[in-house]
Amino acid sequence: MKMFSIILLVVTASLAFGEEEVMKNLTTVTWAHAVNNKTYLEAALASEVSMLEADIVLGHLNGKDGPPLPIMAHPPATTSDLSLADFLTGVAQYNNVNAKQKGVKLDFKSIEAFEKSQEIIAPFSKPEVTFPLWLNADILPGPIKATTKPVDPAKFIQLAAKHPRAVLSIGWTTNYGGNITEGEYSRDQIGAMLRLVNEHHVNQTVSFPVRAGLASNSQPVLLDLLRETSSLNSSMTVWSSEGDNVEVDRLRALILTVGLERTYLDVPHELAAKLHLPPPNTNAKH
Numbered sequence: 001m002k003m004f005s006i007i008l009l010v011v012t013a014s015l016a017f018g019e020e021e022v023m024k025n026l027t028t029v030t031w032a033h034a035v036n037n038k039t040y041l042e043a044a045l046a047s048e049v050s051m052l053e054a055d056i057v058l059g060h061l062n063g064k065d066g067p068p069l070p071i072m073a074h075p076p077a078t079t080s081d082l083s084l085a086d087f088l089t090g091v092a093q094y095n096n097v098n099a100k101q102k103g104v105k106l107d108f109k110s111i112e113a114f115e116k117s118q119e120i121i122a123p124f125s126k127p128e129v130t131f132p133l134w135l136n137a138d139i140l141p142g143p144i145k146a147t148t149k150p151v152d153p154a155k156f157i158q159l160a161a162k163h164p165r166a167v168l169s170i171g172w173t174t175n176y177g178g179n180i181t182e183g184e185y186s187r188d189q190i191g192a193m194l195r196l197v198n199e200h201h202v203n204q205t206v207s208f209p210v211r212a213g214l215a216s217n218s219q220p221v222l223l224d225l226l227r228e229t230s231s232l233n234s235s236m237t238v239w240s241s242e243g244d245n246v247e248v249d250r251l252r253a254l255i256l257t258v259g260l261e262r263t264y265l266d267v268p269h270e271l272a273a274k275l276h277l278p279p280p281n282t283n284a285k286h
């Protein structure tokens with residue numbers, strides 16, 4: 001009898017360990033991009049993917065006029081067949097009847113779009129709703145001398161704080177790819193982000209989206225950023241555009257130094273495969 005209970009204990013302990021390992025490997029989270037129309041939303045919900053990334057601008061539903069409203073579209077588009085309200089309702093309905101929940105990362109392309117989205121988001125940022133909700137914007141100018149206008153940082157952080165269960169995903173505009181193949185996040189750019197987080201007393205989980213080709217050359221400053229924000233359970237989300245120049249070995253070193261438990265990986269399959277991330281520790285099995 002005694003031996004039996006010991007065996008049971010061992011089995012339970014190894015199971016718990018196994019599950020914990022999976023949960024701590026954030027690179028296992030998979031992403032769909034630009035889920036900005038009805039057809040693609042249906043396809044993404046029917047797929048295995050765990051997070052739906054989508055863009056929000058102020059615009060109009062196809063063929064409708066009236067005051068602009070938050071719709072799913074990527075600039076320069078200002079029309080869509082899908083509003084933010086219908087997008088969130090669709091995801092919530094899916095999650096109500098499926099055990100494995102899908103999360104959303106809402107990428108706001110202007111502060112006006114975020115302001116007009118507050119009441120639409122609110123029902124889904126209540127504590128009793130449990131699917132992952134990320135609020136994302138590029139709020140600071142980044143490498144290399146990016147000229148895209150960032151979303152107003154103070155307003156974005158203040159409004160996002162009204163949705164405390166949401167992950168605050170805040171990054172830099174970037175100018176990379178094409179014939180721009182080298183660059184890094186500067187100490188000043190990282191410092192500006194830290195100052196914002198401190199000045200606004202950010203008190204919700206934070207993830208910093210960083211572009212793979214630039215992040216791989218910025219290990220020291222990114223380690224500082226994550227260390228200084230560790231009380232916010234901060235992580236980085238490594239993303240990359242198709243065709244970006246990426247030093248794979250340096251990116252791998254960055255990811256393993258930061259840790260799989262603090263790194264979301266949202267890059268094209270080809271790049272992900274080249275990383276050869278280490279497999280789970282097989283010693284955990286008996």
Ligand SMILES: *[C@@H]1O[C@H](CO)[C@@H](O)[C@H](O)[C@H]1NC(C)=O
Binds near residue numbers: 033034035039
């Ligand atoms: C819907 O979105 C997907 C993904 O962004 C895109 O590939 C597709 O062309 C879009 N379809 C329409 C009709 O806009």
Ligand SMILES: *[C@@H]1O[C@H](CO)[C@@H](O)[C@H](O)[C@H]1NC(C)=O
Binds near residue numbers: 178179180
């Ligand atoms: C890079 O490409 C852009 C447009 O594609 C061009 O205007 C620019 O001169 C190029 N820069 C260099 C350094 O080749």
Ligand SMILES: *[C@@H]1O[C@H](CO)[C@@H](O)[C@H](O)[C@H]1NC(C)=O
Binds near residue numbers: 164203
């Ligand atoms: C952070 O938020 C939590 C819950 O929303 C609250 O209990 C806590 O007091 C806040 N901490 C600070 C430093 O504001």
Ligand SMILES: *[C@@H]1O[C@H](CO)[C@@H](O)[C@H](O)[C@H]1NC(C)=O
Binds near residue numbers: 203204205206231232
């Ligand atoms: C960080 O994680 C701890 C442990 O799960 C939790 O108690 C705390 O509220 C989290 N804080 C933030 C800002 O995410």
Ligand SMILES: *[C@@H]1O[C@H](CO)[C@@H](O)[C@H](O)[C@H]1NC(C)=O
Binds near residue numbers: 260
């Ligand atoms: C983490 O997840 C990645 C992607 O699914 C996988 O390739 C890798 O083997 C995993 N590593 C660990 C230590 O769990």
